[in-house]
Amino acid sequence: MKHLSRLIVLSMIVLGISSASAQDENNPWALSIGTNAVDFYPTNNGAPLSNGFFDEYFNAGDHWNILPSVSQLTVGRYIGAGLVAEIDGSINQISDFGDRAVDDLSYYSVDGSINYSLRAMLNDGWFDPVVGIGGGYTWIGNQDADDLENLDAPTLNGSLGINFWFTDNLAIFVESKYKHAFEPEMGQHFQHSAGLKFMFGGTDTDGDGIYDKNDECPETPGLPEFNGCPDSDGDGIQDSMDDCPNEAGLAEFNGCPDTDGDGVPDPEDDCPETPGLAELNGCPDADGDGIPDNEDECPEEAGPEENNGCPYEDTDGDGVIDPEDDCPEVAGTVANNGCPEPTVEVINELNEYSNTVLFDFNKATIRSESEKALNSIIEIMEEYPNTVFHIGGHTDSVGSDEYNLKLSKERAASVRQFLVDGGIPANRLTSEGYGESRPIATNSTEAGRQENRRVEISLDKDKEMKDSNM
Structure with a gap:
């Protein structure tokens, strides 16, 4: 002892x-x-x-x-x-x-x-x-x-x-x-x-069995294979290098998961549970219209973005979709942007009315009894809202060429103005006077001269072509 x-x-x-x-x-x-x-x-x-x-x-x-x-x-x-x-x-x-x-x-x-x-x-x-x-x-x-x-x-x-x-x-x-x-x-x-x-006596602040001297994360418990740093989600990627430290993931995505297996990691995937396309941030596009299904109001039908992924309707069934159809509720032709085009019969009907238009003698003033015929012309033109009509004025050969040309222009202009006042847009009407240059009958008889004194309505093809190129 x-x-x-x-x-x-x-x-x-x-x-x-x-x-x-x-x-x-x-x-x-x-x-x-x-x-x-x-x-x-x-x-x-x-x-x-x-x-x-x-x-x-x-x-x-x-x-x-x-x-x-x-x-x-x-x-x-x-x-x-x-x-x-x-x-x-x-x-x-x-x-x-x-x-x-x-x-x-x-x-x-x-x-x-x-x-x-x-x-x-x-x-x-x-x-x-x-x-x-x-x-x-x-x-x-x-x-x-x-x-x-x-x-x-x-x-x-x-x-x-x-x-x-x-x-x-x-x-x-x-x-x-x-x-x-x-x-x-x-x-x-x-x-x-x-x-x-x-x-x-070694210092191990975080108690993970790795001394602080050798511990790269001395204040956080970790693993020996990561020099003392943690791998919270156990995916083999230490937290400091893991973009998703609390979710087990893949090395190719820096530790983040790809739940739906579409090659887009979940943090970058707007549809993480549904396989999709990388260019759409991991969301699918079933109809292939470039609009992800979660933003597509018609995911099974291809449609443009401006219509929320839905195809446009063709209300009048004329083959021209409504946004491109100038007359979406009236069947027309593709060439006329979905609006109807007047037929030969319609033009003939217009001219039957126009031939009854009377003017005061040697004047461009329309006589009141002609207003009924002109109102009928307005009704027909309103059925073709995308058509430009041309009004031509003609005279017989009595009088000088200069006077007849001037008079025919004024009468054609008078008819145009009446139609504009009646509701036909001015940009759909053109007028011109041709004097005695375009007779349709002989000027040797009174009957022939009567036929040559006329107003004719036709389609202004040059105007329509010009407008379509603008």
Whole structure:
């Protein structure tokens, strides 16, 4: 119990001193417990090393003093560049002092050292040779006998040891330390030790088992394969490189899923659960009209965008869709933009009415009895809202050419104005006078001259062509 209490006191001293060491981030501390053997051979009664430095170095049976219990405690602190600062305390019982037998002298020592690990030079494997240098203080004597003078002296130490690492934190160690005492009577000696070494003290802020020094995400629990960074969705892509860290996805989409398998990742897919087209942001287009089904009011029928994806109607069934049909409710012809074109019969009917139009003598004034015929002409023209009509004025040969031409123009203009006043758009009516240049009967008889004095209505093809090219 006496030795055990002293070992505990030494351990407290060791821990107290070592706590002042500089800190490292990754497993900086080591605690070793073991047993030790002290060999005072060769001492030759105080003549150090007189028989040779390693004479009978391995003669454990004759010279080694071994305390068969836990008799050594060591605390180490990594200080960088492969160097470890250590302080250890040990106890023993000395019965062989070199070649002399003694009466179980007590042995106590406290030693400090700087050790250099060769493990990094050997690729950080399980085999870890260590060399060290340091110093300490050793006490030897019979503590129960007041008449015996106890020996104590500082020592200069050199050591060589090997750590055998089973894991990153656990090793078996063996060490041999030479102690050169600065008290000749004590003699020089070896102290051999073996035991277990535990590494601890590394900082692991997030508790993921990866020390902060090697952890690229030290404040977030992660995985070893990602150097301590997390993969929240378990898709094999660490969160910092995953565009969708909370949804398992594919590497080709930077960790985002493609639920419908259309090649468009869900964050870019407006229809993530329905296979679609990339050019439509992942939405389908069943009718192929370029409008995605979710925006298409007629998804099964192709139609233009301006009609919300629906085909245009052809209300009058004339083959011209309503938006292009100038007469959407009246059947017409494609050539006339969906409006009806007057037939020969219609033109003849117009001219039957126009031939009854009478003017005051030698004037362009329309006589009142002709208004009924002109109103009939208006009714017929209104049935053809996309047709341009031409009004031609003609005279007989009585009078000069100049006068007849002027009169025919005025009469044609008078008819045009009446029709405009009656509701026919002015841009659908043209007029011209031709005088006596276009007779349809002989001017030699009164009957013939009567036929030549006329107003004719025809289709203005040149005007229609001109308008269609505008």
